[in-house]
Amino acid sequence: MTRTDPDTAVRVAGLTKRFGTFTAIDDVSFTVERNKIYGLLGRNGAGKTTLMQLLTGQQFATSGTLEVFGASPVENARVLQSLCFIKESQKYPDSFRPEHVLASAPWFFANWDAAFAARLVDDFRLPLNRPIKKLSRGQLSAVGVIVGLASRAPLTFFDEPYLGLDAVARQIFYDRLLEDYAEHPRTVILSTHLIDEVSNLLEHVLVIDEGRILMDQDAEQLRGSASTVVGKKTDVDAFVAGRDIISRDGIGGLASVTVSGLSEAERTAARAAGLELSPVSLQQLIVQRTTSTTGSPTTHDAVTATDAWSTHS
């Protein structure tokens, strides 16, 4: 690679990070396209923060290649100036107040918008001259969110930014992110547990579990990739026979089965057979797929994983 690919923000191949005998990131490969909002989803300890630390040059990879805007981010001033990563556990100097963070941020983020930052301070009701040590968990998160948004870095990372934020503040965050993203397109990687809350924001989903990428899929495709079929048990069973069943539920003579990949013709057929089709939320889908792999991986998971790869290789 001698030239920078104008459409690619991140390219990762065979990336592995070990801490002693513990493998935090296990042979991971994916790409991140520019000017899209990515969701980095996974359970606690799945490797989300480690992956983001690797992408921002804060951690050193054990093996594999990692390119951000065409080069390794490690000690690369040109690349790092285009990144913003205020992580959930970000440390600040003992005596700092939020005003110090907001005063110094413009020196490091060339696209910093002070007016936008001031508006966000009002939105989140952040007390500017209270020592950071004395802020509540939510107010501390707000500091990170404000820096992340107002920095307008070409590649912005939000690592579980909502920690301690109330529902109103979280909604403000989602709204401001979308508004500002529409005006100033950039690449955003958002790691979160609250999948359904951000589901409308995400354009692409990366699911990570035990250091491996489990899903790498367009969010829209993913939402359409499964449907729940509800109806009489016999009808449902007949319809789903031979299909890729993700989960099954039922009471008495009724059954509710989630299957992957229904074509338009199949949907019509299902409705004709008196079955009800309902969409599956992103969260349900991801929970189902990640819980089914925590035990012994079954064949259909292996197939789904391969499908996810092939759409993006």
Place this chain on the structure above:
Amino acid sequence: MTDLMTGTAASVHPRSAPTRIWNVVRLHLVDRRTYIGIPWLIVGIAFVITVFIAQIIGFTTGGLGTPDAIEGQRYSWAVLSPQWYLVVVGVQAISFGFPLALGFGVTRRDFYLGTALLFVLISAGNALAFAVLTQLEQLTHGWWLNSYMFNALWLGLDGFWVDVFSFFVMQLLVFFVGASIATIYMRWRMPGMLVFWSALALAIVGTIMLITFTSSWPTVAIWFVAQGIAGIFAWLLVPAALAALGGYLALRKATPKN
């Protein structure tokens, strides 16, 4: 590389290395209290206490301003009172500054060079200020109160420029020792601390043993006297430079702790 990110609304014009390094200096100084406010507040408090103690001693012994009384005040460490705080500042420059700077997209190299530049600037400023205060104290005969705080220990003996030089070296040493210890922790955590402190203790005990067993204490004493104040502080540049260089090497592969 020039075609990078063109056509994107959110593109960034790269900043030059001197700008990036200077921005790290500004980041450390964004809260002025840490490096300037609190140290000088400590000096002020120490000064008031020194004046009080001098007056008490003068009242009980019946005379201040005699050569003996001035000489007696040389043993006061009040002039070094902010140094205990400044070691901690050196530690925190790394332990808090490093994770914050990395979050702001600063490289380890730029962070370290900026931090080292800050240490040099603050040390130079403090050295000049303390040397000037030492001279003023002599001119005013102890601030018209016969109370001497700055003409203490080695300061005020060999003239203005030796004071500037010696204070500068001492201040640099204080900052870089604090910073390098924090850097060892940042890089190797607790095992690093154990190895560092054990090695340091062994080195000190070993040196004392070597001098004692070879009966070299008189030679050492003669050597120290021969160096003079300026000479001894010139030698102290060696540990300061070692701490600065060692800190840089350790930080290059350090990762911020969570």
